[in-house]
Amino acid sequence: MSRTGARFEVAVDEARPVEGQVRRTATITSPALGTQELWYEVDEAHAEVLTDRGDPFVLGALTLAMTEGRDLVVTGAQVDAALLRNLVEFQRIWQVWFDYSPIVVHAEPSARRDAPDAAVVAFSGGADSAHSAWTNTRGGGRYPVAGAMMIRGIDIPLTDPDGFARASTRARRMTDSLELDLVVVATNAWTLPVPIGHYTGMGVAAALHVLDGRYGTGLIPSTATYRDLVVPLNSSPVSDWMLGGDAFAIAHDGAAANRFEKLDALTAWPEAMAALRVCLVDPRHDRNCGECHKCMMTLAAFRVLGVEAPCFDRAPTPAELTAWARRWPSGRYYLQEGLVLVDAARARGVDEPWVRALRNRIRVAQVKDGVRAAWPGLADGAASVHRRIAEARSTRR
Numbered sequence: 001m002s003r004t005g006a007r008f009e010v011a012v013d014e015a016r017p018v019e020g021q022v023r024r025t026a027t028i029t030s031p032a033l034g035t036q037e038l039w040y041e042v043d044e045a046h047a048e049v050l051t052d053r054g055d056p057f058v059l060g061a062l063t064l065a066m067t068e069g070r071d072l073v074v075t076g077a078q079v080d081a082a083l084l085r086n087l088v089e090f091q092r093i094w095q096v097w098f099d100y101s102p103i104v105v106h107a108e109p110s111a112r113r114d115a116p117d118a119a120v121v122a123f124s125g126g127a128d129s130a131h132s133a134w135t136n137t138r139g140g141g142r143y144p145v146a147g148a149m150m151i152r153g154i155d156i157p158l159t160d161p162d163g164f165a166r167a168s169t170r171a172r173r174m175t176d177s178l179e180l181d182l183v184v185v186a187t188n189a190w191t192l193p194v195p196i197g198h199y200t201g202m203g204v205a206a207a208l209h210v211l212d213g214r215y216g217t218g219l220i221p222s223t224a225t226y227r228d229l230v231v232p233l234n235s236s237p238v239s240d241w242m243l244g245g246d247a248f249a250i251a252h253d254g255a256a257a258n259r260f261e262k263l264d265a266l267t268a269w270p271e272a273m274a275a276l277r278v279c280l281v282d283p284r285h286d287r288n289c290g291e292c293h294k295c296m297m298t299l300a301a302f303r304v305l306g307v308e309a310p311c312f313d314r315a316p317t318p319a320e321l322t323a324w325a326r327r328w329p330s331g332r333y334y335l336q337e338g339l340v341l342v343d344a345a346r347a348r349g350v351d352e353p354w355v356r357a358l359r360n361r362i363r364v365a366q367v368k369d370g371v372r373a374a375w376p377g378l379a380d381g382a383a384s385v386h387r388r389i390a391e392a393r394s395t396r397r
Contacts, residue, residue, distance in 0.1 A: 055248065090239055205250050217248070
C-alpha cells in the first residue's frame with residue numbers, strides 16, 4: 001500500500017527542439033527527489049516517430065515511485081490503458097522478486113488505436129541485439145523488424161558524446177547491412193537514482209515506447225534462455241511483455257537460443273563479425289578490450305566454433321583463457337552460461353585446458369550451492385573460515 005500525503009508527480013511537457021534534437025520532458029516532483037527532469041530525445045530527422053503519450057515517463061519513473069512507496073500521478077499526457085492494466089501485475093512480480101511495494105498509477109487512459117505493423121529492436125551492437133536484428137530480418141524471425149533503436153545514456157554516459165558517436169558508427173555498419181533505420185534515443189534516465197540492477201528492462205522498454213509514432217512493437221533482446229530460465233532477472237520473458245500495451249507492444253525476443261547458439265548464427269553475418277561490440281568496460285566505447293569477462297566469454301565461444309572474429313583486436317593466449325576460466329563468476333546466470341560453453345566444447349571435441357578448468361570451476365560452485373541450500377549455517381560458517389584464512393595469509397605477506 002502506498003503512503004498517504006505527498007504524491008509522486010510526473011508532469012509531461014510538449015515536445016520541443018533542443019540543438020538539432022526533438023525532446024520530450026517530464027518534471028518529476030516527490031518528497032525524496034524534490035524536482036527532477038526526465039527526458040527523451042531523438043534527432044530532428046526522426047521527429048515524426050516521437051510518441052505523444054506519457055508511456056515512456058511512467059516506465060522511466062515507476063521504480064522511483066515504488067522505492068518511495070507513493071502513488072504515481074501523471075499529468076499532461078494520456079497513458080495507454082492496456083499498459084496501465086499490465087503494470088498492476090508487473091508490480092506484483094517486482095514485489096515478489098525484489099521486495100518493492102506496489103503503487104497505483106493515476107493517469108488519463110488513452111483511447112485504443114491501431115498500432116503500426118512495423119517493429120523496432122533495441123540495439124546495442126552486442127550479441128543479443130545483433131541476433132534479434134539478424135533473425136528477424138534474415139533468419140525467419142516472427143517480427144517485421146524495420147528499425148533499430150540505440151540508447152545514448154545507458155552504457156555510454158551522456159558526458160561522452162565522442163565515444164557514443166564511435167560506437168553508433170560501429171552499430172550502424174551492422175544495421176545498414178540489414179537495411180534497418182537506426183534511431184538514437186538519448187535520455188537522462190540512468191542519471192536519476194534508479195535501482196540499476198532492477199531497471200534495465202524497464203528503462204529499455206521506456207526508450208522503445210518513445211518511438212511509437214512509427215512502430216507498433218518494441219523488441220527487448222533476451223539474456224537468459226527458456227531452457228535455463230533465470231529468475232529473478234530485470235529483463236525476462238516472464239515480465240517484459242507487461243511493459244507494453246495495445247498501441248505499442250513489448251516483446252522479449254530470442255530466448256529460444258542460448259548465447260553460444262546466437263554467436264554461431266552471427267558467424268553468417270560478415271558485418272556483425274567485423275563490428276560486434278560486446279565490451280562494457282573499454283574506455284573508448286568503440287572496441288572490445290579482449291580482457292573483460294564478456295569479451296573472454298565471446299572469444300571462448302568463437303574459439304569453440306573455430307572462428308576468428310575481426311571485431312576483436314587480439315585473441316587470448318591459452319594461459320589467459322585458463323586463468324580466466326578459474327575465476328568464472330558463481331552467480332546462477334553465469335553458471336548456466338558456463339555450462340552452455342562447456343557442453344558446446346564437448347560436443348565439438350574441444351578439450352583444451354581452459355575447458356577443463358571451467359568444468360571444474362562449475363562443479364565446485366554447484367557443490368557449494370548444494371551445501372548452501374541444504375545446510376545454510378554450515379555454508380556460512382565455512383565461508384567465514386575461508387575469509388579468516390585468507391585475511392591471515394594476506395597479513396603475513
